[in-house]
Amino acid sequence: MDFTSLTLADISRSYGRRWALNRVSLRCEAGEIVALLGPNGAGKSTLLSVAAALLTPSAGRVKYGEHDAHATPALRQRIGLVGHDLYLYPELTAAENLLFYGRLHRVPDVVRRVDAALERAHLTSRRDDAVQGFSRGMRQRLTLERALLHDPRLVLLDEPFTGLDDASTSALVERLAELRANGRIVLVATHDLEVIDGRIDRAVMLRDGRLVALPPAGGSLRDRYRRLGSQLT
């Protein structure tokens, strides 16, 4: 089962009396990288959780292609999420973490895929070390491999550049381009505007739970983001 688009239609989500998302609509297509920008607390992580079908919206619908996200649990197989937290077990080794998630996602030939993933993360020499001894950057690289191990169609990334050094940041940027070339749908929430500038297809901004598209031209991504931000205040 597969899909080629993500549709968020009139999504609202409240926590008590506070609206984290207010009638947000967004459509992303296969082979597209969409940046989700906005200040802290704007609702970016909530939007990613809703897109991943981890949170049920208070109103609105999430669709993977033509399928309703909550009615088709089998489609979870096609979603990869790098959250703010890393979803790694600190007591387990790098290889054990990937093997566990790989088996849970029914990845075929999982041992070979895990070896390849560890090599991509430059963690082959640390494969049998417990994750609790890893630096933030190493954990971040491992968690990216965890999220991509099962070859998801929809890739949701929440601050994926956090803790990465220059080399790892460049590697991740290249990986994003690869994902786009392979027809993946990539939605990335980030504050690292300079890193993604010129490497994304379009950007949208969340502010106070509302979604606004950034103009496609008119200076750097940072300039456009600032300009839109000041227009909205």
Next chain:
Amino acid sequence: MTLLETIWLVMRKDLLIEFRSREIVYTTLFFAVSVMLVFSFSFVREGVAVEGAAPGILWVAIAFSGTLALGRAFERERQNETLRGLLMSPAERPALYLGKLGGIMLLLVAVELVTVPLVAFMFQAPLFRYPGLMAALLLTGTLGFAAVGTLFAAMLVRTRSRDVLLPLLLYPITVPVIIAGVRGTAALLQTAPDLPMARAWLSMLVFFDVVFVTLALWTFEAVMTE
């Protein structure tokens, strides 16, 4: 991947983590032994235990230490949001629940392997007179308690006051299980053991297990989605 494979995968992961940290087994055992020691000062006079005290002490130790184990087992999943990692997978929700339940059950059984002989020794309770029936009472009682506890611990994992709320929700609902465990054990320990009564309480425990596990399997997905 079949349901059983997923259950085993989750259970094995939990046991591997516990084998490396030994955190739950040590703290739970320490707590259970402390409870029994405190009771022994009150219920053992001049080397003789008060009649009928042992079943209550045994099940209080199991319930209290079980609550501790349940809290810690899910605290681990919360710390790095690994529970979300589990929920992102296409694995069936009932399998995830049963995997967590299986891991907790095995940990509690390991704790009982130490606490039961200790209760037998400290309170001169003939717990091994009918080992089959006693083991069945312990297993079914522990399963009923852990079935509800696993569901509530998972449900409360993201609430701030989960440590307070877990016992508040858990004990009122599992009271029938604890009572059945205590009465069944008491029927076995009395001077003239009442085997039909012990079997009747065992049947009650099996009934509670079926009801609690079914309800938990039914509600786990809805509870976890939020």
